[in-house]
Amino acid sequence: MPAPSAPFDAPAGTRCDFPVNAEPVLDEVKTRVLARYSDGSTKREAYVGDLIFAVTNLATSRTIQVDIGGSALVDYARGGTLETNSTWHLVGPAMFGFRENGGNRPRGIYVFDGIFSVAFDATGVKTVTRYQGTERNLCEELGESEDR
Secondary structure (H helix, E strand, O other): EEEEOOOEEEEOOOOOOOOEEEEEEEEEEEEEEEEEEEOOOOEEEEEEEOOOEEEEOOOOOOOEEEEOOOOEEEEEEEEEEEEEEEEEEEEEEEEEEEEOOEOOOOEEEEEEEEEEEEEEEEOOOOOEEEEEEEEEEHHHHHHOOOOO
């Protein structure tokens, strides 16, 4: 089934020092439920497909397009959602935002490319484990001077 990604806005200070807008420009992601709990809720789900986002520094209008069309296998604890009580097993690239004290990365919007997992606790705090690959903080890139 199609699994469209929603655009999002992040006010200054929540992810980056400046306000950010992010929206999909290409979204062909699909999902399939692979396992269910006895009550019918989702236990394991797979995601795959092309996904490109435009991420914009709203203070400068500087935009970066990022390919985040990796594949993911998501395991849910009972009652879990994509952003709580779940673990994503990923072959990147994929993008995740971090608020202050929101996980084991500093505040920012990160693109992880490679093999990694992202575990969400009950409050949405993320723990990233990188097995192989790279990561980049888009806030740093969008905040850089274009005069370099």
